[in-house]
Amino acid sequence: xxxxxxxxxxxxxxxxxxxxxxxxxxxEDIQQIVExxxxxxxxxxxxxxxxxxxxxxxxxxxxxxxxxxxTADLRDFMLTELKAPNxxxxxxxxxxxxxxxxxxxxxxxxxxxxxxxxxFVQQRDEVTVELMPVMxxxxxxxxxxxxxxFNTLVKKYGTNGPNSVIEERLRxxxxxxxxxxxxxxxTEFKFAGSLQPNFDLGCISISEVTSKFNxxxxxxxxxxxxxxxxxxxxxxxxxxxxxxxxxxxxRLADRSTQGAQTVLTMNAxxxxxNPQREKTQQTSKEIQSDPEQVKxxxxxxxxxxxxxxxxxxxxxxxxxAYQEPRNGDYLTNVDAHAIWEEVLKNRCSxxx
Numbered sequence: 001x002x003x004x005x006x007x008x009x010x011x012x013x014x015x016x017x018x019x020x021x022x023x024x025x026x027x028e029d030i031q032q033i034v035e036x037x038x039x040x041x042x043x044x045x046x047x048x049x050x051x052x053x054x055x056x057x058x059x060x061x062x063x064x065x066x067x068x069x070x071t072a073d074l075r076d077f078m079l080t081e082l083k084a085p086n087x088x089x090x091x092x093x094x095x096x097x098x099x100x101x102x103x104x105x106x107x108x109x110x111x112x113x114x115x116x117x118x119x120f121v122q123q124r125d126e127v128t129v130e131l132m133p134v135m136x137x138x139x140x141x142x143x144x145x146x147x148x149x150f151n152t153l154v155k156k157y158g159t160n161g162p163n164s165v166i167e168e169r170l171r172x173x174x175x176x177x178x179x180x181x182x183x184x185x186x187t188e189f190k191f192a193g194s195l196q197p198n199f200d201l202g203c204i205s206i207s208e209v210t211s212k213f214n215x216x217x218x219x220x221x222x223x224x225x226x227x228x229x230x231x232x233x234x235x236x237x238x239x240x241x242x243x244x245x246x247x248x249x250x251r252l253a254d255r256s257t258q259g260a261q262t263v264l265t266m267n268a269x270x271x272x273x274n275p276q277r278e279k280t281q282q283t284s285k286e287i288q289s290d291p292e293q294v295k296x297x298x299x300x301x302x303x304x305x306x307x308x309x310x311x312x313x314x315x316x317x318x319x320x321a322y323q324e325p326r327n328g329d330y331l332t333n334v335d336a337h338a339i340w341e342e343v344l345k346n347r348c349s350x351x352x
Contacts, residue, residue, distance in 0.1 A: 029102075029109035034092045036112040036121050038082070043125040044075050046132040165254075165320025193316035195264045198309060203228050206236040206300045211308040215245040215261065219268045226276050231283040236297055238284075243301070243343040248311035250339045253326035254318035263317070288351040298348035306340040 039047060052071050062070070082088040096105065111117045172192040197217035203225040209218065218241035225234035245261040269277070287293045315329050325332045 029105040030093050030096050030100075032109040032112055033096055033100075033105065034089060036117070037092060038079070038089070039128070040125045041075060041079070043128045044079055045071070046129040048075055048078070049132060050136050165318070169316070169319060191316050193312050195260060195267065195313055195317055198313070203230055203233055204237070205233055206240065206297060209237070209240055209300075209304055211305050213244075214307070214309050214311065214313050215241040215248070216264055216268075216313050218244065219264060223268055223272070226272065226280055231279055232287065234280060235283050235287050236300075238280075239297065239347055240301060240304070243347055244307045245314070247307055247336075247339050247343055248314050251330050251334055251336055252311065252314060252318070253322045253324070253329060253331045254315065254320060255323055256321040257314045257318035260314040260317040264313070291350045294348065294350045298344070301347060302344060306336070306343075 048071070052074075056067065059067070100108070112121065169191045174190040174192070176190075195216055197220055198214045199212070199217040201213065201217050201221035201224075204221055213221075218237045222234040222237035222241065225231070225237060242261070245264075249258055249261065272280075287297075323331070
């Protein structure tokens, strides 16, 4: 009997199905192996005991007898769900079939059907029940040391590692705490430079816009137009700001910057009244459905050209969740010219 192969059973059950399939073992042998790999009720109770221990203090009004019924029901529910079609048990069967030849499966199943195999399964579960509380105590004991070790490693490797960006952001962040009515504390971090205008503009016309104005500058200028009831001006500025933002975000490698435009717009227009919002939407529909007004705006946008600033407004909003290939903050596998053509196409096409 190959005991090394036997002891590898729990590990095999967890490995994803990637190996080359071999001769399909007889189904009764695979079934035997799977049934022997599954935990008994007693072992399942031990595995779930930490969860139940954390939940128990939250329900002091439930007596111990009823609590025992609840935990037993949850245990049975878990074991039943594991056996659901296409669930964990079926995945185990597929995994064993892809890794064991018919002779190997039969050898293991024959052992598990024997008295020695039954004893092995029993002792395995007894060890699980015995050692699970020990493992939980060790986790509690080691938690402070693990936290300390983790912080040490972050400091050691963070400056050149994946945490360096967010660490730098947090060092310069503005932190505000708000206590909610339920007693919880809501903490907000505002990264320095994030979503910030690079120019302080008034309610300017589209003819005054240059490719050096970033989306926050244009959006806050549009807000001033709305507050002055100059909605056509606001529409042109917003359309340009959204086009610039699209151009910026499509080129950036940091995935966490992709929500910058949404957050910027929400922050800028948070204090607008409902009538102002409705008028803004109405004006947008009217202009976008008028081919002549769209053509006039499109000519102006074409003259302005693509953004010529560094999009720090979005870069500083991210936390360094980079995707590759990239060169610094920018993806290297995107066509900036094509992105700008897409911006023009979307804004130069009237909508019905």
